[in-house]
Amino acid sequence: MTTLMSVAMSIVMHSAHSNFGKEVKGLDRWAMGLLALVGGGVAFMLRDEFPQTPLPMATNALLFCGIGLSMIGTQEFFGRQPSWRTFWAIAAGGFVLIGWFLVIKPDFAARVTIFSFLVFYFYAEQVRLVWRHGTPHFSTRFFGTLIGIQALVVLVRGCMALRAMVANIDLMRDNAMANIYLGVANFMALMLTVAFMTMATRRLQTILEQRSTHDPLTGVLNRRGFAMFYEHQRLQMRRAGKPITLMAIDLDHFKAVNDRFGHMVGDKVLVQVARAIRQTLRETDDVARFGGEEFVVLLPDSDEHNAVLAAERIRDALRRFADIQLPMVTVSIGIGCHASEQESLDALLARTDAALYRAKENGRDRIEIAM
Numbered sequence: 001m002t003t004l005m006s007v008a009m010s011i012v013m014h015s016a017h018s019n020f021g022k023e024v025k026g027l028d029r030w031a032m033g034l035l036a037l038v039g040g041g042v043a044f045m046l047r048d049e050f051p052q053t054p055l056p057m058a059t060n061a062l063l064f065c066g067i068g069l070s071m072i073g074t075q076e077f078f079g080r081q082p083s084w085r086t087f088w089a090i091a092a093g094g095f096v097l098i099g100w101f102l103v104i105k106p107d108f109a110a111r112v113t114i115f116s117f118l119v120f121y122f123y124a125e126q127v128r129l130v131w132r133h134g135t136p137h138f139s140t141r142f143f144g145t146l147i148g149i150q151a152l153v154v155l156v157r158g159c160m161a162l163r164a165m166v167a168n169i170d171l172m173r174d175n176a177m178a179n180i181y182l183g184v185a186n187f188m189a190l191m192l193t194v195a196f197m198t199m200a201t202r203r204l205q206t207i208l209e210q211r212s213t214h215d216p217l218t219g220v221l222n223r224r225g226f227a228m229f230y231e232h233q234r235l236q237m238r239r240a241g242k243p244i245t246l247m248a249i250d251l252d253h254f255k256a257v258n259d260r261f262g263h264m265v266g267d268k269v270l271v272q273v274a275r276a277i278r279q280t281l282r283e284t285d286d287v288a289r290f291g292g293e294e295f296v297v298l299l300p301d302s303d304e305h306n307a308v309l310a311a312e313r314i315r316d317a318l319r320r321f322a323d324i325q326l327p328m329v330t331v332s333i334g335i336g337c338h339a340s341e342q343e344s345l346d347a348l349l350a351r352t353d354a355a356l357y358r359a360k361e362n363g364r365d366r367i368e369i370a371m
């Protein structure tokens with residue numbers, strides 16, 4: 001049953017990889033790893049039919065590859081460089097050593113010791129990755145706990161084998177430790193896959209949320225993200241009785257930048273302008289790109305005077321563009337402060353935009369305050 005279900009899970013993993021493999025790494029490794037484990041399981045089942053050597057060797061090789069691939073998958077998931085050398089060293093070294101203690105100098109306990117300690121490394125590395133790079137979320141804790149248990153079980157079995165407690169480690173004999181090990185090994189292959197999928201879907205959810213609220217070119221908020229941020233800040237500021245001020249920023253003669261230097265350079269300028277704006281703001285402020293070359297900044301707990309100071313800082317930052325080998329650009333800025341608690345975001349934006357267009361009309365590269 002476990003073997004069949006692992007095949008099903010491998011298909012699920014593979015289809016998840018083809019749908020969002022670019023966003024979430026490691027799924028294909030897990031899918032392949034599961035297939036290798038299935039192969040190992042089948043080889044294990046056929047042990048009585050073909051009791052002679054190649055089969056146990058193949059079982060071990062497939063199990064090494066299956067568990068090792070899950071480590072590679074988890075490394076890729078967390079954005080780490082996959083350690084293929086370690087993978088091959090362990091898989092090949094394990095294969096040779098187990099072959100030695102199977103054919104040349106048959107020793108069951110030695111084989112279990114070698115197998116357990118080598119695969120322990122694969123699991124322990126994943127525990128380390130979760131510990132260091134995991135996000136504080138249920139899915140990560142779920143995966144981390146399961147992989148930790150798996151590592152522990154394998155380690156205990158390795159230690160028992162090291163002390164040559166053959167009765168406890170021989171899976172063919174009916175004893176508590178062997179039953180626990182077989183149960184955990186079978187159940188865990190599935191549970192770990194489910195847990196990894198939970199982490200993968202959580203990652204995908206975060207990415208999609210980020211995409212729906214952020215501008216892909218500059219990475220700052222988009223209109224939707226800005227509206228959400230505004231709503232959150234509006235409630236907080238209303239409770240605290242503090243003002244909210246908006247700043248509408250539009251690049252001057254940006255068409256000329258595009259025409260003269262090309263669209264690619266125009267894009268770079270937009271990215272740098274967004275970065276420059278962000279760097280001049282406080283932690284509590286945020287900036288959005290409202291399409292084209294217009295940015296809107298929200299300044300909670302700021303009045304018009306503070307907003308003008310912030311706007312001047314932004315204009316100063318843009319003057320340093322020559323240092324990063326980009327064409328110099330100037331901006332026109334409109335500033336609007338909440339007139340009353342009842343004023344809607346659209347109304348405030350309209351007043352701020354009107355101030356911005358006044359700045360354009362009055363010669364650009366200047367700041368105007370909304371009436």
Ligand SMILES: Nc1nc2c(ncn2[C@@H]2O[C@H](COP(=O)(O)OP(=O)(O)OP(=O)(O)O)[C@@H](O)[C@H]2O)c(=O)[nH]1
Nearest residue numbers: 250251252253254255256258263264266267292293
């Ligand atoms: N490179 C690049 N250009 C963009 C993007 N979005 C809009 N633009 C360009 O921004 C320019 C906006 O031109 P206009 O609306 O005439 O404004 P402007 O030239 O900045 O003039 P004023 O705003 O009146 O000072 C157009 O050339 C658009 O093609 C973008 O994502 N990347």
